[in-house]
Amino acid sequence: MRVSQGEKSERSQAAILEAALGLFSKQGYRGTSIREIAAEAGLSTGNVYHHFPDKETLFTTLLDQYWEAIERPEFPFNRALAAGAFPFDLEALARAAEESVRVWRRHVVLIYVDVVEFEGNHIRKFYTDMAGRFGSFLNQRFPDGSLKDELAEGFQPTTASMLASRVFLQYFAVEILFGIPNQFGLDTATAMKEISTILRHGMLHAPGARNLEAKAR
Secondary structure, eight states, X not given: OOOOHHHHHHHHHHHHHHHHHHHHHHHOSTTOOHHHHHHHHTSOHHHHHHHOSSHHHHHHHHHHHHHHHTTSTTSHHHXXXXXXXXXXXXXXXXXXXXXXXXXXXXXXXXHHHHHHHHTTTTTHHHHHTHHHHHHXXXXXXXXXXXXXXXXXXXXXXXXXXXXXXXXXXXXXXXXXXXXXXXXXXXXXXXXXXXXXXHHHHOSSOOTTHHHHHHHHO
């Protein structure tokens, strides 16, 4: 069966991106050359330049892959949010964060590469717009505003959901990307349970609760 020129071009582009992703996530941006990417993809450097005008375009295309992925409903973290994991089942949200980081591990590494080598120039807008995206999602999930009734007085749903997300995603970034298990001195399951409890109830006694407990003794 003959392969069309368009299919060959798509395969070459996919091979180049896969090679670049593997090398950038291991060696960094400046530590990787177009020649190395071409060799890893099994193509000529001319073929690489035919699809991508320069190395930075390759890098930004890979970051765009990740930005597009985390907007999709099937992204593990989004599935958990849509299923009501926030604020009702934070442990499920934690498991979804772990799956998200594991599946997209190499792309997540590129965020750190961008911070170190580009001072965050490529990811700045994405994080600047994050609150708006969370707010939009929550408005779709709770169009009647009922989520605010589930939270303690004075807490905004966007702030609370972003905090939970950041805590879990950062925890698993450290565990999976940096290879540091049990970073809180607890096994992961126990740590997630304790973190979830703190996020639900806070870490301090409710006002007056300590005095009531003392009297009860």
